[in-house]
Amino acid sequence: MVPIGMEEIVKAPKALLHDHLDGGLRPATIVELAAEVDHTLPTTDPGELGRWFVESADSGSLERYLETFDHTVAVMQTAASLHRVAAECALDLAADGVVYAEVRFAPEQHLERGLTLDGVVEAVLAGFAAGTEQAAAKGQQIRVGTLLTAMRHAARSQEIAELAVRYRDTGVVGFDIAGAEAGFPPTRHLDAFEYLQRENFHFTIHAGEAFGLPSIWQAIQWCGADRLGHGVRLVDDITPGGDPVLGRLSAYVRDKRIPLELCPSSNVQTGAAPSIAQHPIGLLRDLRFRVTVNTDNRLMSGTSMSREMALLVDAFGYGWSELQWFTINAMKSAFIPFDERLSIINEVIKPAYAKLA
Ligand SMILES: O=c1[nH]cnc2c1ncn2[C@@H]1O[C@H](CO)[C@@H](O)[C@H]1O
Numbered sequence: 001m002v003p004i005g006m007e008e009i010v011k012a013p014k015a016l017l018h019d020h021l022d023g024g025l026r027p028a029t030i031v032e033l034a035a036e037v038d039h040t041l042p043t044t045d046p047g048e049l050g051r052w053f054v055e056s057a058d059s060g061s062l063e064r065y066l067e068t069f070d071h072t073v074a075v076m077q078t079a080a081s082l083h084r085v086a087a088e089c090a091l092d093l094a095a096d097g098v099v100y101a102e103v104r105f106a107p108e109q110h111l112e113r114g115l116t117l118d119g120v121v122e123a124v125l126a127g128f129a130a131g132t133e134q135a136a137a138k139g140q141q142i143r144v145g146t147l148l149t150a151m152r153h154a155a156r157s158q159e160i161a162e163l164a165v166r167y168r169d170t171g172v173v174g175f176d177i178a179g180a181e182a183g184f185p186p187t188r189h190l191d192a193f194e195y196l197q198r199e200n201f202h203f204t205i206h207a208g209e210a211f212g213l214p215s216i217w218q219a220i221q222w223c224g225a226d227r228l229g230h231g232v233r234l235v236d237d238i239t240p241g242g243d244p245v246l247g248r249l250s251a252y253v254r255d256k257r258i259p260l261e262l263c264p265s266s267n268v269q270t271g272a273a274p275s276i277a278q279h280p281i282g283l284l285r286d287l288r289f290r291v292t293v294n295t296d297n298r299l300m301s302g303t304s305m306s307r308e309m310a311l312l313v314d315a316f317g318y319g320w321s322e323l324q325w326f327t328i329n330a331m332k333s334a335f336i337p338f339d340e341r342l343s344i345i346n347e348v349i350k351p352a353y354a355k356l357a
């Protein structure tokens, strides 16, 4: 079998469920926006700045990895800058062959220059719409859904959950919590999750990245998460060997087909996995968990959806059938309505992979 090349992977349709808006800016855009607001960057050379983000995020610790977001969040404090960053995000994902993306960000982090929560959300939604339209004009079809994130160390999750529900018919498709995981269990935000369940709304929870099984267990069994952001530490509940044995929690996650939003490069940078080749995605796929492949933060990892796929092809020898499986898993797990998911699977994904294979 001829190994699959990067160019072909870019052309293949891909679905992305876990991508942070403030973790995916173009370095050149950060430089321009920083000059407008007098924000001091480590360097104003876009190439060097891109490398600075990757090297700084390569820290082995989630807390230190998250410090790099100070520079991206600082330049995303006006409606115009949020609009631009969101439009470029849609354009960049579409150019990479992503046909469906859920992009998340935390509105509460963008209020430093007078915007309201609603103002932040409206600027981002308008930016995604503009970028989607520009991509379509170039012949690149993408659909972008927005997830609103609440920061887990803060106390605004109920407010952000209500904000998400308010915009559910105009582009917001789900809710999430993010930020440092150790010391900030999901149950701190139980009120918000119970509210969302009563509203029949969708949410994912960052869990099982920098903290292990208790975090995953709470996210699912206390909070009712539809999906797990990362969830990579679920392997702590699997006894490896010729015939791996699943514990109660990992068996539950697999039986219920709870999607795992795995982010290989990001996990290596924060120390959640030793390398791509040793990333638990290999085992989890073999065991048929509902595995999806994601970018997390394209800027901090110097990556793209196609690059993450290519890394897995290199490390695990995956072919088109595995790449299609990841893509369909993601599409099945999306927060948009079932009929819309199905039409992307049947009309876009399957015909394209049939030609590739
Ligand atoms: O992998 C991650 N784990 C936990 N939190 C994260 C990760 N990536 C980004 N953020 C946090 O989410 C916020 C909103 O997008 C970012 O500002 C960052 O603090």
Ligand SMILES: [Zn+2]
Binding pocket: 018, 020, 178, 206, 229, 296
């Ligand atoms: Zn994340």
